[in-house]
Amino acid sequence: MWFPCCYLVLLITLINVSLSFTAEKESEDPPRYCGIARPNPTVKKKAKGAEETAPHEFPWIVKIYHNKTFKCAGSLISDEYILTAASCVTSLKPGASTKPVRLRGSNLRNTEKRPPTEFVLEFGAHAFKETYENIVRRFGVEVLLYPNYDTFDIQKTVMQTNDIALIRVKPIVFNKKMYPICLPKPKAKIREHSNLLISGWSSRVYDLLKKPLDPSKNLMKSEVTKISFPSCKKHEKASMFLDPLYQLTKNEVFCLTGKNNFDGCTSDYGGPAMVKSSGDYYHLAGIASWRSNCATNGNPSFYAQVTKFLDFILASTKNSKFLPSKDDRSRNEF
């Protein structure tokens, strides 16, 4: 026989359990919007403009391994697709010419996609060597290459045009450590001299007297500035590549420069250049494509301009699940 008091105790216990369950559930709720960074005020700025990210500050940044070797970074844009650079997922065909396509006099592609199953994608990582329980891993299922991608050598330097590709994986379930960045609106423009954030396992302050240690221990971020195409063209390290002969136009690429050696490096390739919108969320403005040197003051680096490739991206990803942006709930939904 139960006494009334015990019923009461039981009732209170039940209410408590259900309350804590609700609270727990709320914090674990799947994110509703794309591109919301997760700031963590406990992480101290190491230097003005460049620093280590808070763990999972940019939950869309994905690590791409090829044959078990770290290859590139990428950005999660939906539950199935990672946007990265074409140079991260291709190899030069045996015997292919390394002249630009226009100099080859044909449109024959000199590269081929690597098989998707050679890629493993790692979601939810903060450390470069992340422990298994912290991450989700997926094999590539499909590699989609932008049709006019080209790679070629000019004066022994490898150059890329239309450097965009998608990797598809089996759908991942969004949680606070992994959800997509917003795509830009078709007419989004990046103003000259505006600041963007780049992030990857490189981006940071470089000490030029020491060799850059690449990759970094944890995910880094760096503030960089967009420079105009004409001033990028004037730069001795960039001018020869911006000849129209090589198909690089201001529609397709834009240049960013770091200040005081805040910069990215090779482990950032394929990773995002992000713009914060007025609604306080990030969209993916550029994909790290190419640079001549890491960490030389004012040395421009090249980013594929995502708006130029939006048609390809949207057509290729039609049936996957996106998250809407905070100020436009209808766009990108399913």
Ligand SMILES: *[C@@H]1O[C@H](CO)[C@@H](O)[C@H](O)[C@H]1NC(C)=O
């Ligand atoms: C990657 O692995 C595949 C399958 O084992 C192999 O055929 C290919 O040559 C490897 N590629 C590189 C660049 O190591």
